[in-house]
Amino acid sequence: MSLFFSKLQRVVLVAGVAFPSFALAGAGTPQYPVAALPSSLRENAHAVVRRQDESLAVKSVGRTVETTRRAVTVLDEAGSQWATEVVYYDKLNTITYFRGTVYDEAGRVVRQLRTADIHDISLSDGFSLATDARGRTADLRQPSYPYTVEFEYEVVSDNPLFYSTWRPQPAEQLAVEEATFRVLTPTSLPLRFQERHLPSDGALVRSKQGALDVFQWQVRNLAAIEDEADSPPVSELAPMVLTAPTEFEVEGYHGRLSSWQDLSKWTYDLNAGRDVLPPAIQAQMAALGRGEKDERARIRKVYEYLQANTRYISIQLGIGGWQTFPASSVAANGYGDCKALTNYCKALLQAAGVTSYAALVRAGSTAQDIRTDFPSSQFNHVVLCVPLTSTRPDTVWLECTDQTNPFGYMSSFTGNRHALLLLPQGGRLVATPRYGAAENRRERRADVHFDLQGNATASIRTRHTGLEFDAIAGLTGLAPSEQKKRLGDRLPLPSFTITKFSLTPDESGAVPVLTENLTLAVPALAPPNGKRVFITPNLLCRTSAPRATVGERRTDIWLSHAYTYTDTVRLHIPAGFRPEQLPAPVKLATPFGDYLSQVQVMPDGNILYIRRLLMPNTRFSRTDYPAYLDFRRRVSAADKAQVVLVKTEA
Missing domain, CATH: 2.60.40.3140 (Immunoglobulin-like)
Structure with missing residues (x-):
């Protein structure tokens, strides 16, 4: 992605002057025993x-x-x-x-x-x-x-x-x-x-x-x-x-920094006047704008043009950590860093009749949000904010450095945080798109057929949306053999063979979707034990409980990733067996999350297993840890529950 500013934001490099000058100790003076x-x-x-x-x-x-x-x-x-x-x-x-x-x-x-x-x-x-x-x-x-x-x-x-x-x-x-x-x-x-x-x-x-x-x-x-x-x-x-x-003052560019507005104005002024396009590209974008009346569709076409005609290359030389290359340079060379590509996309949109604004953001899949109550330079990336005007109030956010990023999707790299709009008069902090449990979903449906020896074949369809999409989206650009290997690495089964697979992306909605289809051969998944067969219907989504705290818990509970997982598994049991024991249904509704699991026998004699786990993005006091641990242990126990089949009498 992008490093907007110099790497000398120095997380590691910290400071000190004005202390007495310390000479390193000689061999005869023990130090720090x-x-x-x-x-x-x-x-x-x-x-x-x-x-x-x-x-x-x-x-x-x-x-x-x-x-x-x-x-x-x-x-x-x-x-x-x-x-x-x-x-x-x-x-x-x-x-x-x-x-x-x-x-x-x-x-x-x-x-x-x-x-x-x-x-x-x-x-x-x-x-x-x-x-x-x-x-x-x-x-x-x-x-x-x-x-x-x-x-x-x-x-x-x-x-x-x-x-x-x-x-x-x-x-x-x-x-x-x-x-x-x-x-x-x-x-x-x-x-x-x-x-x-x-x-x-x-x-x-x-x-x-x-x-x-x-x-x-x-x-x-x-x-x-x-x-x-x-x-x-x-x-x-x-x-x-x-x-x-x-x-x-940096290389002659003077600024003040008492507010977010100050930082926004300094950065805007530093980059002002660098969004002039070559006449041919300006005319091309203007024609695109006239030919597409739907504003969102027009923005998408411009974004797709950007992705098809540019690539990301970082430029970090002195003031170049903050000041963009002109749009004309990106048009001529076909590359730029995050500032330059964002500035170029802004210029393309302007030519197509769409107003947009660059925005500073702290990027990174594991990066914490900025300290919103302390105006300072805490950013390392630039994205584009496009307010819609011709439809109901809405905003499109564009990541301009990625040639394959879904339109309007900020992902875990820049979503769920604050960004600083760059405006002529000085901007303000705004929220980037939020991806919570409703957006971050993994929905799985599986049909598992068993034979009399306990071997199984499984057809599994899994939809990954929102931030769950992020975890698997990179597979689509790999060779089929590598896709197959990595899909296999994700499966928590002791022995299996992938006999067929496919990955199908869908980027038409507000959040992207990737549908994964697998066909598996799973030997000895549930071998008979005497006249009984023991099957754990939760094949692929078992969770474990965190460890208990030794002594008093010292820190709060911090649940930083919200998601919803649903599993629907149909177990096709072999002829000659019937269900002898089914797990009791479990339903948990707590501040830490919601869980449901149930098993039922269908009219055709097969068994249907349904599981749903919703985890919020939230924080709780350390005194709640025993209750949280109890919730996680009950979920883990329910995930391990088994169906018992027994051989019918001849």
Whole structure:
């Protein structure tokens, strides 16, 4: 898809200046002995941050300096990622220094990072035509545990649109002994910040240092966050301080950032006047507009033209992370990044008589929504918003970087979140399409025929819609042999052969549909046991319950994916057998979800199994976990319930 801004939004690269200059310890001065670690910080931890000092120094409206000093004790192999580091840089960001040291368990120096140990790498994503994003990497992992690694680095940035986000505890099973974050900024450039989940002893301390305002936060003795089932992401649990400028300048482009309207206007002005099409294409789109009276159909034709005549290639060079190539360039070359393709589609639609607006969004199938209450640059992608005017109020959203994306579908990549409209006067946040349990459906119908030996043949038809479509849509572009393999990999059966299959997409509705048809041969699915046969009618959609929490649950229940699964299975039983026992019907209606399963004998003697599970997108208090666990266990038990057949007497 797309990376709209430079990769130096720096989730990993955090800051620090203005702390005393620390010289790395010599061999005679033990540092960070593991024996000094409190046992409370080792519990549930793979690594412990011993000391982390980060600082952001705002030098001017167009320059910042970030420094980091981080010492982490690695307790076991699962924590060894903390013994590696990547420091990012590009045209707008320069690394001043990068140092590192390894200490043994007693705190004695094992080795220091040498220049030859630091590797300079390109951070090309594999589809960028041009990018200046690079990184310097270091790997100080050791073969035996525990040990401590310390890294220090400084980055001078001429890209002050992005200030630091302080995450002293960025991952589960990472404890923190001490971490400090300091910001120094001229009084004339006020700091904007937002605090989240800070402990009571982590309150902000403000002071003055000459003409500078100084902000400092500190946390101590943070126990590791345990990995609990269905818990929120760490960003919703651990301490965090977000910072942002009120005023900035990037390569001569000045802007303010006190509101979403400010950011929208700066981005709009940066790209204004770059939507002029070549006369021939403009005339072609105008003719298309005159020939199609239905507005939605007109938009679809323009979108299909875009998909057929362009391809996505990222361009990330300096200000090119924000400023689009002209529409004429995309028309001539047939490619562009997300900004350029969105701008081009906007121009095509304008020529066809349709008004549309670019919108910034944070894209990613697992990305969290932006912090809507903290205006700042939190975006990495651009999409197109097309309000309809000739029909009932509605909006079409277009993903302009994908040649196969269904018309009007945002998918898990950009759906269910907020986007910032780019308008001449400054825009506002709007919601992208929402995909809930009503849209995200997997509907399956199966006919299963058994013979006297318990072998089975099954005909299965499954409709995947909404975000359930996303999980399988990529198969349509593969070779049949690969399709067959991947379809087989998805089936939870011990032994089977796919004898026939097909995939049929339907993109005519509000959400796309992919229908999967399978014919299977399943040997020994339900072999006789004496004169009885035991069949689990839920062949393909059994769920398991999450694990019970040891001790008191610490985190809320976070159900982030809404869906509806329905299964209708007809069991064709062999001659000479009759049902002896059927599972009791189960119906559960809870705040955590709804479940129904029932089994009945049909007039023809065959057995019909119906199952329905609806799970919402919601959040509950940790005190509700026992009730939630009970719901999931009852669903799991019902999914395993068996039909018992018995051989009839001759």
